[in-house]
Every structure is written in C-alpha cells, then in structure tokens.
Amino acid sequence: MRALFWVLAVFAAAVALVILGRAGAGYVMFVYPPYRVELSLPFFVVASLAGFVLLYAAMRLLGHAVSLPTYVRAYRSRRRRERAHAALAAALQAYYEGRYARAEKEAAAAFEAGPTPGLAALLAARAAHQMRDFERRDRWLERAEEAGEGLQTARLVSRAEFALEERDFAAARDALRDLHEAGPKHIATTRMLLRAERGAGAWDEVLRLATQLAKRDAISPALAEEYKVQANVELLRRSASDPGAFERRWRGIPAPDQLQPRVAAAAARHATALGKTGLARDILE
Secondary structure, eight states: OHHHHHHHHHHHHHHHHHHHHHHOOOEEEEEETTEEEEEEHHHHHHHHHHHHHHHHHHHHHHHHHHHHHHHHHHHHHHHHHHHHHHHHHHHHHHHHTTOHHHHHHHHHHHHHHOSOHHHHHHHHHHHHHHTTOHHHHHHHHHHHHHHOTTOHHHHHHHHHHHHHHTTOHHHHHHHHHHHHHHSOOOHHHHHHHHHHHHHHTOHHHHHHHHHHHHHTTOSOHHHHHHHHHHHHHHHHHHGGGOHHHHHHHHHHSOHHHHTSHHHHHHHHHHHHHTTOHHHHHHHHO
C-alpha cells in the first residue's frame, strides 16, 4: 500500500511539473567548454526526479543483495527451529503413547537440530530407560549435561527417578541430596528423597522427612504415620543390642508415637530381651 502511494505521488508531481512547464518558459543550461547543453525546466525537473527514483531503487536493490545472505541464514535457522519444535512435540506425544523407540528417534532429531538440545536429550534418556537400554540412557544423560541450558535440576531428578526404579537407593539419595544442596527443596523431590532414604535404611532421615512432609500436607497423615512407625520400629531394633542406647532411643520417641501399637510392642519385646522387665511393663501400661 505504501508503494502505491509513492507511485501516485510521483505521477502527481510529474503532472504538476508538466502543467508548470507549459505556463513558464524557463530552461536550464549546462556549459562545459566547448560544449553547451540546454534543457527545458520541466524536462530537467522530471529527469531529476526520475534519476532520484532510479537511484533510490538501485540502492534498495543493492541493500537487499548485500543482506541476502543474512536473510537466508535467518530463514534456515527459523526452519531448523520449526523442525526441531515439531520433532520435540512428536517425541513427547510418542513417549506418552508408550511408543518409546519412536520417542527416542524424534528426540534425537530435535537434539541435532533444535535450540534446546538438553531438553531433547533428557526426553531421549527417558525413552531409552523405558526400553531398559541403560547404556544408551546414560549417554543421553551425559549429552544433556554437556548441553547445559540450566537443566541441572531436571537432570538430577531424572537420575534419581531412574535409580529409584532400579532400586539403587544410594544413587538416588546422592542425586537428590546434590539437588537439595544446590537449590530449594521442592515437595516432589523431598517425597522422592523419602523413598530413597527408606530404601537405603536411613531411618533417622525417614523420620525427619516424614514429619516435614506431614507438616506441609505433602503426604497423607496415614502414610506419614506408617513411615514414622516403621522408622521407630527399625531404630529400636538397631539399638536393641545396647541397653543404654535402647532406653535412650525409647525415651527419645515422642509420646504420641510411643502409643502406636507396633512401636510399643517392638519396644516391649526388646526391653524384655534385654532384661529390662520394669521398662517393658511401663511400655505396655
């Protein structure tokens, strides 16, 4: 539309100059001895305008020609991003549909072409894990780490999830502890850490985390109580070889938790085995 207005303006100016030329008898003379050129004023003005327009068009054309490589690079980059986003979307869809081989293939394409290779590598790692190809999964995790992109949290969470599924509780605990040391403690990762500590038999940590999650309403009260009962029973069992340590452990359990039947029964049984019949009687009362 703007170009049309420019054309109309040029033609209007030309018409105005022609009319002006008919009304006037001026002329323009160029002298370069021994040459002399005379032009009518209207013709000179029209020629000047035409020359300006041609020069402007030539400069624009030259500018486009010079910037053409930049345009081509930008176009190719845009197309590459579009293909990468499409591949990543296809990988996500295939992953949630359970087509893990397809998901890894599309994620690999997004990794090669996309602006977010780290995210694509993590998705490929999850797909490889679902196919139980742990060697390829670990390679994808290494690529995700090399890509950076601020994906440390996502990478550590993925490592922890994989380790929990393989019942490698020590590896899961290490990954989650590194994550909590590096940033805020999210509820989801704290729940995962509770599972890891429970699997690793770190019952003091199980007590602490179960209490913490219960206070934040992050797990149900019944589940929190189950975790605490199990932890207290295991801790009492571990201290049952030392009468002094056992009694200190029992005294250190909060009164409401001492009333749990399984905890009280375990404590009474260990107290009897240690010869502390008076303590056993107090526990059962």
